[in-house]
Amino acid sequence: MQTDNHSPPAGRDVGGMVMAVVFILVAAVSLWDTTTMADADSYVFPRAIAIAMIAFSIALIVWNLVRPSPDDGSPVEGASTPRRVGLVAAMLIATALMPYVGFVISGLAVFAAIMGFAMYDPWTRFRVIVYPLVGAGIVVGFYAIFAELLLVPLPTGLLFD
């Protein structure tokens, strides 16, 4: 991770290079999109940035080929990938359902789902009863604060409106 690490393990930062290729693609798509813009004020800046991004990405790939450096990303070993995916999926699904079932129901659902994914202790009888109750209290409480006090028009859903 440090530059002054004098004994780098052999190997290349393949992941970093793959991401650099992805960034080149992102920049290329951006460049293509700038051709649909009517005003020079709109495209000068993004074009310059996209070109710079391609240049830096190519430089990174070349640099890695010339002087191999270790993968400096954060490791994922010894951790549960299904739980990670579950967390993100639960949040996305709840957001997608929000306009239809309303904020409270999707909020309760996402809370319950994440609670399941984050639970490593055994479900004792106390936890089975208390955790969901506190969770429901938090969701409804925040809903009340946002909707009534801060006047945020949270989605109410098709069922109740």
Added chain:
Amino acid sequence: MKTKQLAMIALATLIPIGSAVADYPSKPINYIIPFGPGGESDITARHQQPFFKEKFGQDMVISYKPGGGGAVGWSQLNSAKGDGYTIMGINLPHIIVKPMQKDVGFKTEDITGVYMFHYTPDALVVRDDSEFKTVQDVIDYAKANPGKLTLSGSGKGTANHLAQIRFDDMAGIKTTYVAFKGTGKAVAALLGNQVKAQWGYTSVGAKHEGKVRLLAVAMEERHRKFPDVPTFKELGFDLVSGAYRGIAVPKSTPKEVRVQLSKMIGEINADPEFRKRMENDGMALLDVDYAGYQAFMDDKIGIYGKAARDAGVVK
């Protein structure tokens, strides 16, 4: 609060549609501003707020849905419930120019305006110590130095920008328009001597009294707050324009409710105290009701469509 609302919803479902107008409004109205708080759209809505409560006994609850220069709010207007309890601010030339550029999720004709209640007229603004004393000075300078006269203004494809395009065309001059994000920053650029003049609004003159001068205003008649400032019309330029603001409802709103709402906004507009407050802020009142909305829009679509094409903001 919660139970009260539930009771109201229950009540509302029991009452048949026919009598909906008679007791409208029977609960608070949600007034959505498709911009952030603190802008002029917000301030005018805040001016209306107490008068609505006073006259009709219900709260007008203002909320914000900023994004995409208003487009995010307007593209979602028609999916809201059309019961008269969701209304949204609309702004010209935005709702005309934006859909002409690209698909922004709504078309000008998708928007059901019920009342255009005011406009902030465009004005040619200079610093108080500026060498320009009249509009003619500006024209003379621009003729002697084509393209070198820099004018700040709020954004592109906006009232300021289209006024600049139209005025350059009428006066036969070429000036450079420098777009800033919002009127506040355009004024700062003028006061800080970054540009020579500004295409601003009459409200700029009201807010920055003593530091700026208005050379002319784009109104039919002189503004009551600035009796010494000529209109462009007096000077021979047919320029009456500005940022127009109104109120729209979702398409599904019944006609009776639209008419009723239009009448109510008109009533607020007629209040002498409301007029005084608006005019003190440099705004000009306008009374285009539901019946007159379409004719008004047709006229503006013609004018702004051409100016936007001339300005190059529409391909």
Added chain:
Amino acid sequence: MPGIEYLLDALTPINVLLALGGVIAGTIIGSLPGLTATMAVAVLVPITFTMPPASALILMGAIYTGAIYGGAYAAILLNTPGTPSAIATTFDGFPMAKRGDGDLAVTLACLASVIGGLVGAAFLLMLAPPLADVALAFGPVEYFWLAVFGLTLISALSEGNLLKGLIGACFGLLLACVGVAEISADIRFTFGSQTLLGGIETVSALIGLYCIPVLIDLVATPDKHLKVTHQPRGFRFLESVAISWKHKLNLLRSSVVGTLVGILPGAGGSIAGLVAYSEARRSSKRSEHFGKGEPEGIQATESANNATVGGGFIPTLVLGIPGTPPDAVILGALLIQGVRTGPNLFTSEGSIVFTFIYGLFLATILMLPVGLIIGRYAYKTIITVPKAMLVPTVGFMTMIGTYAIRNSISDVVIMITLGVVGWVLNRFGYSPSPIVLGLILGSIAEQGFVQAWTIGAATEDLVGMFFGRPISLAIIALILLSLFYPLIRSRWLGGTRRKVRAD
């Protein structure tokens, strides 16, 4: 002291109560990611119509001050800036919390915020009219260079791989372009999607890029969120005072930087914090510890961002041009009350202005006990709540908070997506901070550049525009200094070749 006769007006029971209530509410609001000072102040506007203008201002100013400080909690304890102003607080705050010093970090942030707030208010009281001219002297090109200066922080934040930092910054700058362009009215990078039409909202991007990866990693292992190595140690107040006294110069400099940046309309607390952080890092003897839990980093950002409160009121009250977004709302509220801002405000309406300024002092001082107590409570909560409650609560809050910023479901989708993108990128060594830097500075850099170019081209003096103005030259000098100072210093100290990179 100007207007000292109004001090007593600020100390009426009702005003003290408003200041206290405002600071408490503001601190709590600021600590919740997604709830911003702007929103809190906007909600209050109708209530303030029933109050005398000075009291209304005190309440709004207190909420604003509290919210800017409250942003530090989430930054330190959850790696999520509660408000954009607290971005740079995460750099050192979260590492400190992780190693078990979260309580110390919170107390340090509180002290720094109070000092910054007092310095900003003092400038507002003493020097408002002359300083307002600074806001006007800053033209488009100066904003451009200021943004570039902010971007030089990339080199500090991407320790180990500058190229990855630069690529990340470019990515952030492109993200800043998404949506309807703010000044040129084109619609960019939306690819026909309604979700992207509104652009990428900064706060929701911050929540996504910083908070979601933390949650993703929290659910993956049974490990505790923060390390707790010790018995409860109270506030660690004396320890914090000692550290603050040791770094009093840093605090003072950062507060002045914060005030000056706050004066610039449109720059705001996030940039103030970044600039102060950059300067603190450059001048510190322990610069290589920055980003790894260095107290000086927290002190710099937290004093600077609270100083922007007083600084931002300077152009707001003197020129009628809002310094920061909450100032815009406050200005609107004043207009509706019929108060006209301007240089005369300080003489003709002295009772309002000076009562308010003393009220701001009062609110800032009250923030010390309020902030310490709430901070202590926040820290205790975060370390004692079991993971199965903490993660869903934070996850739910990111959703409701993001939605509330613009009442938009699209923003929630963007927030979660950016969170996943940020996690994946971090996995491959691209850290989120350069992306955030690009995202925040992108629109300022672009607007400044386009405007300066337009004016320069019109007056046929592009070189003079970009390189011929005194303030620009000063900022360019700072840019060069912060880029090459580590190099110069290491040469100076006899050339150990560490930290010098080939690129």
